[in-house]
Every structure is written in structure tokens, then in C-alpha cells.
Amino acid sequence: MKLTLGPLLFHWPADRIADFYARIADAAPVDRVILGETVCSKRAPFNERAFLDAAERLAAAGKEVAFSTLALPTTKRERTMTAALVDSGFLTEVADVTALRHLPADAPFLVGPLVNVYGEGTLRWFGARGARTVCLPPELSIAQAAAMAATGVETELWAFGRAPLALSGRCYHARLAGRSRDSCQYVCEADPDGLAVDTVDGQPFLAVNGVQTLSEGYVNLAGDLDAVRAAGVARLRLSPHGGDMVAVAQAFRDALDGRIDGPEALARIAALDPGRRFANGYALGRRGIDWTHAA
Amino acid sequence: MRKLELVCPAGTPAALRAAVDAGAHAVYCGFADETNARNFPGLNFSRAELATGVAYAHARGAKVLVAINTFPIPGREALWREAVADAETAGADAAILADIGVLAYAAENHPRLRRHLSVQAAAANPDAINFYAETFGVRRVVLPRVLTVAEIAAINREIDAETEVFVFGGLCVMAEGRCALSSWATGESPNLSGACSPAAHVVYAEEADALVLKLGGLTLHRSPKDAPQPYPTLCKGCFATEQGGARRESHVFEDPMSLDAATLLPDLAAAGVTALKIEGRQRSRAYVSAVVSSFRKAVDALAAGRPAPPGALAALCEGGDATQGAYRKTWR
Incomplete structure (x- = not known):
């Protein structure tokens, strides 16, 4: 099984992006890295250069590189960004069907987890259209992923990081700051892993990231890899966070290669970020927030 | 016209x-x-x-x-x-x-x-x-x-x-068909089961002077008993956030x-x-x-x-x- 590092979902300063991907290029045992801004087009002017430099460095280190489209393009500028990315020569990860209008019939592409590919018929349609890999929606269980993988189209599973749960036309970071999206002043930059949204009883629940809503708990399938392997899934997706992603990727790699077992992988990842809450409910066909491991 | x-x-x-x-x-x-x-x-x-x-x-x-x-x-x-x-x-x-x-x-x-x-x-x-x-x-x-x-x-x-x-x-304040908030809390969502914030997962609990609305065990609303009670749709819930050092409770996503x-x-x-x-x-x-x-x-x-x-x-x-x-x- 291969490892994919998904696109950075958060608004990080350009130098932090550069440092992060330099380290990934040098030390992370991941096979494919998705770059580019997928959540908010307003961030793109600040991080585009850093992503292009990272692409060069990652490719030189032997990683396969792709760029994600925006997940919810509505404005003319956002549509133009999507079309330009498809024309750029980089492998494209489609985060919204908008990109399909621009993709040539014979061009290979990837499908990200925010495109609704829930059933076999839809997966086959994307395979026939040229999708090389389809990252399944995080809501699907491992059992459902097995049925999807049986189609023969290469599938990927969301294995680490806050689950991307919703997108909106409204920016919640700006709304909480009493601003509109146009005058946001990039308030989301203050929360490099998202802004926690607790219940009024203080129970951790969600996190907002601009127009995106994520889970508060990090999905973590490091303890469920035997079932994932049996399902025939080809790749696991790790979603970038502020912690030590090289160590996270190494724990997954070691567990997949049989050098450590599930509990050891979980223990290693937990030790990186004490107090962090994890979840694996979706993978087991339960409510997403559930966590069935002791650690 | x-x-x-x-x-x-x-x-x-x-x-x-x-x-x-x-x-x-x-x-x-x-x-x-x-x-x-x-x-x-x-x-x-x-x-x-x-x-x-x-x-x-x-x-x-x-x-x-x-x-x-x-x-x-x-x-x-x-x-x-x-x-x-x-x-x-x-x-x-x-x-x-x-x-x-x-x-x-x-x-x-x-x-x-x-x-x-x-x-x-x-x-x-x-x-x-x-x-x-x-x-x-x-x-x-x-x-x-x-x-x-x-x-x-x-x-x-x-x-x-x-x-x-x-x-x-x-x-819906979220892009429709691209929202899994409900299944994160309950296991059921529009895309998985055709239902958002399903009633089977709703609990109305009484506390001393308040009525608490819960979905999947998560509190979405607490209000005085005699106040009108909204249906606990997840994105219309009242949540706690901290921004710039100040904690507050608000309808983060949308008011009911x-x-x-x-x-x-x-x-x-x-x-x-x-x-x-x-x-x-x-x-x-x-x-x-x-x-x-x-x-x-x-x-x-x-x-x-x-x-x-x-x-x-x-x-x-x-x-x-x-x-x-x-x-x-x-x-x-």
C-alpha cells in the first residue's frame, strides 16, 4: 500500500509551507504529494510560489506531485484558476466537478475526497473518464471501501487528519470575527490546524477552517490497517497538520511494512501530540466521532 | 414578464x-x-x-x-x-x-x-x-x-x-450534498442515508431551569424552559469558540x-x-x-x-x- 500526503487545508505563511515540504521531501516516506490551495482562493496569491517551489523539491526527491483544484469554485476568478491548473501540465487532483469540464478526454487525473464518489457505478464512471486514483469520501467504511476497490479502479482512504466534513459559501473564521468573507483580513491564519468549535458543555466537536468545517478529532486508522489491507485499498491519505507529519508518515509506513504492529503505531502517533483526540468511527461504519482504540 | x-x-x-x-x-x-x-x-x-x-x-x-x-x-x-x-x-x-x-x-x-x-x-x-x-x-x-x-x-x-x-x-448553509456534519455526530447523513440530524438521535433533556437539546449525545442548544425550542439541526446549533483569547457562545454556522x-x-x-x-x-x-x-x-x-x-x-x-x-x- 502506498501513502499520499493530501493537500494542506490550512492557511500557513509561505515560509512555513516551504519548510514543511522541504522536510517532507527529505524525510517523509510518502509516495505522492498533493499541493495547491483547495479551500479558499483568497489564500492562493500568498502560497502559490511556495507550492511551486515545493513541487520542484518533492519531484527531485522522487515523490509524485499533483495539484488540487479548489473545492468550491464559484467566482469567475476561481473558475479561471481551475482551468489554468488543468492546463498547467501538473497532474490534477479534481476537488470539484468543475475541473472535468476542462480536462481533455485522454488526460489522467486524480479525484479528491470532496467529490461525491459513493458507489461502484460512479467509481467506474470516473475510472473510465481517466481517474488514476479516487480518494473515497471519508464517510465510507472500510467494508464499503472493499466493495469499491473490487471495481478495479484504484482507491485511496482517508487515514489521518481532521475529517473534511463540510464546505460553505460563508467563511466562518470571518463570521466569528464579525467580518465578511471579502474583508476577512486572513483571520484564519491564526489557527494553523483550524479553530476549535466545542459544544456549549465544553465537549470538543468540530473545527472551522475558513469556508470549511472539519472534525475536531483526527481520523487515525493506524490501528485498523489489517482491515484496510484486506479491503484492497491501494493508498492511504494523510492530511497535513502542524505536528510532526514525517513521524506520522513513518509510523504508517512501518506498520504497513510489518515492522511495528497497530498498537505500537498508535502509541507512536499519540506520543507526538499528547492529549490529541482521534476517531475511527466512519471506518468501522459507526458515527464518525467514535474511537474504538484504548490509546 | x-x-x-x-x-x-x-x-x-x-x-x-x-x-x-x-x-x-x-x-x-x-x-x-x-x-x-x-x-x-x-x-x-x-x-x-x-x-x-x-x-x-x-x-x-x-x-x-x-x-x-x-x-x-x-x-x-x-x-x-x-x-x-x-x-x-x-x-x-x-x-x-x-x-x-x-x-x-x-x-x-x-x-x-x-x-x-x-x-x-x-x-x-x-x-x-x-x-x-x-x-x-x-x-x-x-x-x-x-x-x-x-x-x-x-x-x-x-x-x-x-x-x-x-x-x-x-x-442549508453548507454546500448541499457536501456536508457530513450529521454523520460525524450520529452515523446518518444526507449522503449516507438520506437524512440530516435524524429525530431518532435527538434528546430533549431537562436541567434545573433549562431545556437541553442534544443530537447524538452532543449538546446543540440550552435555553430557558419556556423559550421556543428550535429543532436541533446541527448547523443551526449554538457552540463555544475562542478567538483572539476570548471565549464565546454563538450560532457559529447559522442562526436557527x-x-x-x-x-x-x-x-x-x-x-x-x-x-x-x-x-x-x-x-x-x-x-x-x-x-x-x-x-x-x-x-x-x-x-x-x-x-x-x-x-x-x-x-x-x-x-x-x-x-x-x-x-x-x-x-x-
């Missing part, structure tokens, strides 16, 4: 008749299973009820649109295919579809059944809409509730399909409000919209009747160049409060 088509909800055969009698140009409904996004107990149609409903509507000049607008999950695809076939057999005027696999199936196997794109597909720009129109012969698109009126006008100038927009009722775009009808007509959609298949026959007749008067007045009749719908909004959602540029 060209008359706007009024598309009205029918959660039950009785609501279908009420909507048609109140002046609906079209009603939309679904089968009693997870093939549609209002898969709630006691709602929706059997095959026989749909055929009867189609006959009732057609005899009075109204159309019936069948929502088959969820996403087939692995191993269950046959259910969606049967729904498409049965909608055509029942004489439906169109199927409202969201899933690419189902669209491809319908286009290939039931080409004579008109295809509308559900809001659950969240096609939010001309490229996405033209993709669906060109690839699957989609004739009408229900637009997601994230667009401004100006954006809707711009979309209509660039696409070769009709547009339908929501004007009244429940309001309904959409009411009645005053925007002239703008929507000028933007090139073909049809207006009223949300509420879970609502009562009396509600449907009141809302449909009110909007029909407004649509008729607009077409005749008369001023809109005074609105009487405020009392029907959730919590009595209404918003124009994204249509005004306030979200931006």
Missing part, C-alpha cells in the same frame, strides 16, 4: 394534492427509502401512490418531479436504478438526480425521462453546470444556496439549461432561521431563473397549502406587472425568523 414556475414539496400524497390545489405548477416528491434526501419515517411515496399522485397532478395541469437525489452506497445501487425506472413508469415529468453514476445510468437507459440536477450535486458555477448538461443531458439545475442573485444572473448567461432556486423554507426570498422574486426573474422551489417535504399539508398559495399569488402578480401582495409567511418560518441567505451579498 415570463411567469416563474412554482415547484412545491410533497412529503405525502395528501400534501401533493394540497400543493396542486393551492396552485403549484409542479410538485416534487420521493420514494419511501434512502434514494431521496428526506428519508424520514412516515414520509414519501409508494410506487402506487406516485402513480395516483401523477394522475391527480396531470389532470389539473401540474407536473410531478421525483427526487432520486442521494448517492448510492456500495452494494445498494440497484435501489437507485429501480427508482429511476419506476419514476418513468409512473409518468413522472422529470427525475431530480445528484449522483454521477445514477445520471449516467438514467441518460443511457431512460433517455426520455427528463433529467434535473439536484441541489445535492452542488453545481455552483457555469462550468460544473455545463459539464452535467453536456455529459448527461441535464435540462434543469437546482442551484446551491451559496450564490448571490448577481452570480445567478451570470450563471444563466453562460449555461444551456434552466435554473431553479430555493425561495422558502429550510436553509428559515429562508424567505419572497421579496427577491423580481430580481430572481430578472436574473433569468426558470423555477422557484419551496423546501419542506417534512411539513404539514396546511403549511404547504398556505405557503404555495401565497407564492402563487406573488408569482401571478409579478407576471402581470402588479405589485406583490403583502407577505403573510413570517409566522411559518422556523423560530419566526427569516433570512435571505446568500442571495444578498452579506455572506461575502
Whole structure:
């Protein structure tokens, strides 16, 4: 099984992006890295250069590189960004069907987890259209992923990081700051892993990231890899966070290669970020927030 | 002025008749299973009820649109295919579809059944809409509730399909069909099971002086016992956040409000919209009747160049409060 590092979902300063991907290029045992801004087009002017430099460095280190489209393009500028990315020569990860209008019939592409590919018929349609890999929606269980993988189209599973749960036309970071999206002043930059949204009883629940809503708990399938392997899934997706992603990727790699077992992988990842809450409910066909491991 | 088509909800055969009698140009409904996004107990149609409903509507000049607008999950695809076939057999005027696999199936196997794109597909720009129109012969698109009126006008100038927009009722603040908040808390969501914030997971708990609304064990609201209680839809809940060092409780995503775009009808007509959609298949026959007749008067007045009749719908909004959602540029 291969490892994919998904696109950075958060608004990080350009130098932090550069440092992060330099380290990934040098030390992370991941096979494919998705770059580019997928959540908010307003961030793109600040991080585009850093992503292009990272692409060069990652490719030189032997990683396969792709760029994600925006997940919810509505404005003319956002549509133009999507079309330009498809024309750029980089492998494209489609985060919204908008990109399909621009993709040539014979061009290979990837499908990200925010495109609704829930059933076999839809997966086959994307395979026939040229999708090389389809990252399944995080809501699907491992059992459902097995049925999807049986189609023969290469599938990927969301294995680490806050689950991307919703997108909106409204920016919640700006709304909480009493601003509109146009005058946001990039308030989301203050929360490099998202802004926690607790219940009024203080129970951790969600996190907002601009127009995106994520889970508060990090999905973590490091303890469920035997079932994932049996399902025939080809790749696991790790979603970038502020912690030590090289160590996270190494724990997954070691567990997949049989050098450590599930509990050891979980223990290693937990030790990186004490107090962090994890979840694996979706993978087991339960409510997403559930966590069935002791650690 | 060209008359706007009024598309009205029918959660039950009785609501279908009420909507048609109140002046609906079209009603939309679904089968009693997870093939549609209002898969709630006691709602929706059997095959026989749909055929009867189609006959009732057609005899009075109204159309019936069948929502088959969820996403087939692995191993269950046959259910969606049967729904498409049965909608055509029942004489439906169109199927409202969201899933690419189902669209491809319908286009290939039931080409004579008109295809509308559900809001659950969240096609939010001309490229996405033209993709669906060109690839699957989609004739009408229900637009997601994230667009401004100006954006809707711009979309209509660039696409070769009709547009339908929501004007009244429940309001998703998230891009429809791309929201899994409900399943994170309960295991059920629109995409997995055709239901958001399902009632089976709701608990109303009494504390000393307050009533607490919980969904999947998570508190969404705490208010004085005598205050009006909203339904605990997840995105309308009250949550705690900390920004710039200050903790506060607020409706982070959206206040418990309904959409009411009645005053925007002239703008929507000028933007090139073909049809207006009223949300509420879970609502009562009396509600449907009141809302449909009110909007029909407004649509008729607009077409005749008369001023809109005074609105009487405020009392029907959730919590009595209404918003124009994204249509005004306030979200931006």
C-alpha cells in the first residue's frame, strides 16, 4: 500500500509551507504529494510560489506531485484558476466537478475526497473518464471501501487528519470575527490546524477552517490497517497538520511494512501530540466521532 | 414578464394534492427509502401512490418531479436504478438526480425521462453546470444556496439549461450534498442515508431551569424552559469558540432561521431563473397549502406587472425568523 500526503487545508505563511515540504521531501516516506490551495482562493496569491517551489523539491526527491483544484469554485476568478491548473501540465487532483469540464478526454487525473464518489457505478464512471486514483469520501467504511476497490479502479482512504466534513459559501473564521468573507483580513491564519468549535458543555466537536468545517478529532486508522489491507485499498491519505507529519508518515509506513504492529503505531502517533483526540468511527461504519482504540 | 414556475414539496400524497390545489405548477416528491434526501419515517411515496399522485397532478395541469437525489452506497445501487425506472413508469415529468453514476445510468437507459440536477450535486458555477448538461443531458439545475442573485444572473448567461432556486423554507448553509456534519455526530447523513440530524438521535433533556437539546449525545442548544425550542439541526446549533483569547457562545454556522426570498422574486426573474422551489417535504399539508398559495399569488402578480401582495409567511418560518441567505451579498 502506498501513502499520499493530501493537500494542506490550512492557511500557513509561505515560509512555513516551504519548510514543511522541504522536510517532507527529505524525510517523509510518502509516495505522492498533493499541493495547491483547495479551500479558499483568497489564500492562493500568498502560497502559490511556495507550492511551486515545493513541487520542484518533492519531484527531485522522487515523490509524485499533483495539484488540487479548489473545492468550491464559484467566482469567475476561481473558475479561471481551475482551468489554468488543468492546463498547467501538473497532474490534477479534481476537488470539484468543475475541473472535468476542462480536462481533455485522454488526460489522467486524480479525484479528491470532496467529490461525491459513493458507489461502484460512479467509481467506474470516473475510472473510465481517466481517474488514476479516487480518494473515497471519508464517510465510507472500510467494508464499503472493499466493495469499491473490487471495481478495479484504484482507491485511496482517508487515514489521518481532521475529517473534511463540510464546505460553505460563508467563511466562518470571518463570521466569528464579525467580518465578511471579502474583508476577512486572513483571520484564519491564526489557527494553523483550524479553530476549535466545542459544544456549549465544553465537549470538543468540530473545527472551522475558513469556508470549511472539519472534525475536531483526527481520523487515525493506524490501528485498523489489517482491515484496510484486506479491503484492497491501494493508498492511504494523510492530511497535513502542524505536528510532526514525517513521524506520522513513518509510523504508517512501518506498520504497513510489518515492522511495528497497530498498537505500537498508535502509541507512536499519540506520543507526538499528547492529549490529541482521534476517531475511527466512519471506518468501522459507526458515527464518525467514535474511537474504538484504548490509546 | 415570463411567469416563474412554482415547484412545491410533497412529503405525502395528501400534501401533493394540497400543493396542486393551492396552485403549484409542479410538485416534487420521493420514494419511501434512502434514494431521496428526506428519508424520514412516515414520509414519501409508494410506487402506487406516485402513480395516483401523477394522475391527480396531470389532470389539473401540474407536473410531478421525483427526487432520486442521494448517492448510492456500495452494494445498494440497484435501489437507485429501480427508482429511476419506476419514476418513468409512473409518468413522472422529470427525475431530480445528484449522483454521477445514477445520471449516467438514467441518460443511457431512460433517455426520455427528463433529467434535473439536484441541489445535492452542488453545481455552483457555469462550468460544473455545463459539464452535467453536456455529459448527461441535464435540462434543469437546482442551484446551491451559496450564490448571490448577481452570480445567478451570470450563471444563466453562460449555461444551456434552466435554473431553479430555493425561495422558502429550510436553509442549508453548507454546500448541499457536501456536508457530513450529521454523520460525524450520529452515523446518518444526507449522503449516507438520506437524512440530516435524524429525530431518532435527538434528546430533549431537562436541567434545573433549562431545556437541553442534544443530537447524538452532543449538546446543540440550552435555553430557558419556556423559550421556543428550535429543532436541533446541527448547523443551526449554538457552540463555544475562542478567538483572539476570548471565549464565546454563538450560532457559529447559522442562526436557527428559515429562508424567505419572497421579496427577491423580481430580481430572481430578472436574473433569468426558470423555477422557484419551496423546501419542506417534512411539513404539514396546511403549511404547504398556505405557503404555495401565497407564492402563487406573488408569482401571478409579478407576471402581470402588479405589485406583490403583502407577505403573510413570517409566522411559518422556523423560530419566526427569516433570512435571505446568500442571495444578498452579506455572506461575502
